[in-house]
Amino acid sequence: MEFNNKRIKLGNGIYLNMIHTDKFKSNLLSYYFIRPLNREEVTMNSLVPLVLKRGTKDINTSIEIEKEFESLCGANYSSSVNKRGERHVIRFTVEWANGQYLSDTSLNYRVIDLLRSIIYDPYTENGAFKKEYVEQEKENHKIRIESKINDKRSYAINRCIEEMCKYENFSIYPLGYVEDLGTIDENNLYIQYKKLLDTSQIEIFYVGNFDEDIESYLVNKNKIDRENVVDIKRENIIVSVKQKNLINEKLDVNQGKIVIGYRTGIPFEDKLYNGLLIANDILGGGPNSKLFNNVREKESLAYYVSSTIIKYKSIMLVDAGIEFANYHKTVDIINKQLEELKAGNFTEDDIEISKKAIKTSTESIRDSIFLISEFFLSQILAKDSRNLEGMISDFDKVTREDIIKAASNITIDTIYFMNGEK
Amino acid sequence: MILNTIVNDRINEKILSHELDSGLKIFFMPKPGFVKKYAVFTTNYGSIDNEFIPIGEDKPLEVPEGIAHFLEHKLFEEEEANIFDKFSKLGAYVNASTSFNQTSYLFYTTEYFYECLELLVRFVQSPFLTDENVEKEKGIIAQEIKMYEDNPKWRVFFNCLKAMYVNHPIKIDIAGTVDSINTITKELLYKAYNTFYHPSNMVLFIVGDLSFEKIIETVKKAEKKYEKTDLTVERIFKNEPKKINQKIIEEKMFVSTPLFYIGFKDYNLGIEGKEGVKKDIITNMILDLLFTPSSEFFNELYNEGLIDSNFGAYYTGKKTYGHSLIIGQSDEPEKIYEKVIELFGKSPEENLKVEDFERLKKKNLGNFLMGFNSVEFIANNFVDLYFDKFNLLDYLDVLESINFEDLIQRYKEHFTTDNMVLSIVRPT
Structure with a gap:
């Protein structure tokens, strides 16, 4: 079963992706603005969705916007900014109940109009954003950025990436920087917003039930004449590590958090990348992985321990929460397990298990309206034309030799340790 | 076979149910077209049930804080093979969680559902506890507790419960404390297990594109033989005054x-x-x-x-x-x-x-x-x-x-x- 999808070009670098399915009780509409990830833009880009939410040309306050969404049978609006490799992706989404269950046929159109007005028709004063809104959102955003230390696990991961990728744009924090907020005002932010509209690649997704009228409505509404969009370079993949980094950061915490960053040197376009994903899964993917069994089950050193691959940068991260005193012991076990993997010390069962785990999570994408849109976006960003079946069948073809070959490229780059030892 | 069906036309959903001779109730919601098939096997036993009359006894027993959660970890232990491996080989994702009120064991998969269902029922119904494997778990859970100690959102939430409640065990952290879990033994875990894991205190819920007949058949084959009982577990809750603990x-x-x-x-x-x-x-x-x-x-x-x-x-x-x-x-x-x-x-x-x-x-x-x-x-x-x-x-x-x-x-x-x-x- 494959998706019934259509990709329509609406202008330079602007596409509408229509994915038809009647299995959900809702529909989803998302706009993705794709920017280069760099220090100059990142803080402003993150601020834009917050300011847009404050008021539109017709609905001047956020309380009225909220009420409007509630009246649309509780349509759920959300926005996010994150990084995918060295791209900064700004998303605006609304998911709403399928009108057919509520005998409301105009619902779809009203939701589309409201989301579009938030993105394209903001409330302005003297050709810029409203000063008060920008100042308030700057203050809010400051708190948001600062509170990244509240989640210690993701903070540790971010710190490891920051240190490891010091000289790469990938180290940039996707929400931006407090010290860069100061120079932002209603005028320069509005200019940046206009730039987002005029020069970003824009991907629009509609997932759910629709007819030709909805489709042509979306086509007509989103058609745009514009110049060429900003060109984003493929990320640089670092293959060899010149110097190993060790970061020991003293913080007032109860649990030590270790994050090890590795360079794999295998770009996702390479066929061997599938082997890398399976190698990663055998090492630290799930509860049958080498790390789970050896760090947690055998030695009782950690509650969580796992490894993941960062696609666009071909980086592998291993992380675990441990006693401070067990730092060396844990690092040794992790190293040893990676060596075992490289030496081919894993079974046919291990390979099968990893292939199945990847297959199950890949297939499960079909059951989530949001993940369907994210899947298509990710294929577009990677210029990957495979469908879900194609991806699964490529995983199936991975051999033991591929896994060993992929693993042999994994080189340690940075060890970060969050240490609370007094 | 007696099947009950509850239909809701407005949202176009229905739930089928059936009770087995053991007293276990199974509920099923068909989801045609969905790839994921999900089963959850839940006991009406959570962190607040820390004082009860153990089955076959007559005096109330107060157990160490965090025991329901500890038991949840330990049920994954099996005599021969690792239960995680068995599910993994079938391409299924298995997990469990303990809340204030319930302990749930769940899996989801896209294929081999009935094989997984059989595994789920079997592993939850066959505890394998030894002094060694209980001891081993203490280090793991201690790290889980420490992870939560560093989580400010969790701390501010539990402190709020502590401020509101004087006696009620909801103020106790679900995982317990490092000290309390160190007093947990194999014997106490079996007592808790035997009291709360009787099929009449549990429910099995399944959702997905599946056949209910085949579900029932699978569970019947997999379940341990229990006599149906009308007895409900005696839980003791200390009187909670109508006042807050601290402002x-x-x-x-x-x-x-x-x-x-x-x-x-x-x-x-x-x-x-x-x-x-x-x-x-x-x-x-x-x-x-x-x-x-x-x-x-x-x-x-x-x-x-x-x-x-x-x-x-x-x-x-x-x-x-x-x-x-x-x-x-x-x-x-x-x-x-x-x-x-x-x-x-x-x-x-x-x-x-x-x-x-x-x-x-x-x-x-x-x-x-x-x-x-x-x-x-x-x-x-x-x-x-x-x-x-x-x-x-x-x-x-x-x-x-x-x-x-x-x-x-x-x-x-x-x-x-x-x-x-x-x-x-x-x-x-």
Whole structure:
């Protein structure tokens, strides 16, 4: 079963992706603005969705916007900014109940109009954003950025990436920087917003039930004449590590958090990348992985321990929460397990298990309206034309030799340790 | 075979049910076209059940804090092979969780569902505990506890419960403490297991594109033989006074901005089934009207820079406890506390508006409907409400039966200053 999808070009670098399915009780509409990830833009880009939410040309306050969404049978609006490799992706989404269950046929159109007005028709004063809104959102955003230390696990991961990728744009924090907020005002932010509209690649997704009228409505509404969009370079993949980094950061915490960053040197376009994903899964993917069994089950050193691959940068991260005193012991076990993997010390069962785990999570994408849109976006960003079946069948073809070959490229780059030892 | 079917035409969903001779009840929601197949096997046993009369005994036993959660970890232990491996070989994702009230074992998969179902029933029904494997788990759980100790959101939440409750075990951390879990033994775990894992104290819920006949057949084949019993587990809850434990509770942690919880302890307890759900929805509607981004109060505080978009509130309650929680981060948590007192100092008629209430009802309807997109939402909510003697599919009927007047009554009864507490986690 494959998706019934259509990709329509609406202008330079602007596409509408229509994915038809009647299995959900809702529909989803998302706009993705794709920017280069760099220090100059990142803080402003993150601020834009917050300011847009404050008021539109017709609905001047956020309380009225909220009420409007509630009246649309509780349509759920959300926005996010994150990084995918060295791209900064700004998303605006609304998911709403399928009108057919509520005998409301105009619902779809009203939701589309409201989301579009938030993105394209903001409330302005003297050709810029409203000063008060920008100042308030700057203050809010400051708190948001600062509170990244509240989640210690993701903070540790971010710190490891920051240190490891010091000289790469990938180290940039996707929400931006407090010290860069100061120079932002209603005028320069509005200019940046206009730039987002005029020069970003824009991907629009509609997932759910629709007819030709909805489709042509979306086509007509989103058609745009514009110049060429900003060109984003493929990320640089670092293959060899010149110097190993060790970061020991003293913080007032109860649990030590270790994050090890590795360079794999295998770009996702390479066929061997599938082997890398399976190698990663055998090492630290799930509860049958080498790390789970050896760090947690055998030695009782950690509650969580796992490894993941960062696609666009071909980086592998291993992380675990441990006693401070067990730092060396844990690092040794992790190293040893990676060596075992490289030496081919894993079974046919291990390979099968990893292939199945990847297959199950890949297939499960079909059951989530949001993940369907994210899947298509990710294929577009990677210029990957495979469908879900194609991806699964490529995983199936991975051999033991591929896994060993992929693993042999994994080189340690940075060890970060969050240490609370007094 | 006796099959019961509950149909809700409006949302186009149905639930089938069947009771086995052992007393185990199985519920199934067909989801044609869905790839994921999900099963959850749940016992009506959570962290609050820490005092009970063990099966076959006559005296109450108080067990170490965190034992239900410890048991959840240990059921994955098996004599021969590793249970994780077995599920993994079938391409299934298996996990478990312990809440205040329940312990759930679940898996989802896209194929080999019936084989996985058989595994699920078998592993939950065959504990394999040894002194060694109990000992081994202590280090792992200690790290889980430490992870939560570093989680300010968890700390500020539990401190709030500690401030509200004098005796009720809801104030106990679900995983226990490093000290309490060190006193857990194989014998205590078996006592807890034998008392709470009888099929009549459990429920099996399945959702997906599957055959109910085949589900029943599989469970029958896999289940351990139990005699059906009408006996219910004797749980002991110390008398919880109608007062709070302490007004303000504070802790210092490594955080950026102070986090706060404002709690209102519910004194209107002992209600289950439809009435319980009704109380739950009514209370949540009041909180939504007052504290969501569509409320005056939210916008006033937001514009003053006192709160950010994470501010919100919800009510949660069971038969023996209940509380409303207002949550956020702010440089001035005390000021928000004062503003909330001021807000509830006004009459309900002044704060709540009929048109907002009508709009909120529409929103709840839409959100409930959208919940049925997710097999996890369906399974988790069904099971949770099942033990409260309520069928999830009746939710819309209860929602629609609620009047504006119900909110006014509840507002007066529940939101007072003497059942109100404040918990703050401040930066060090």
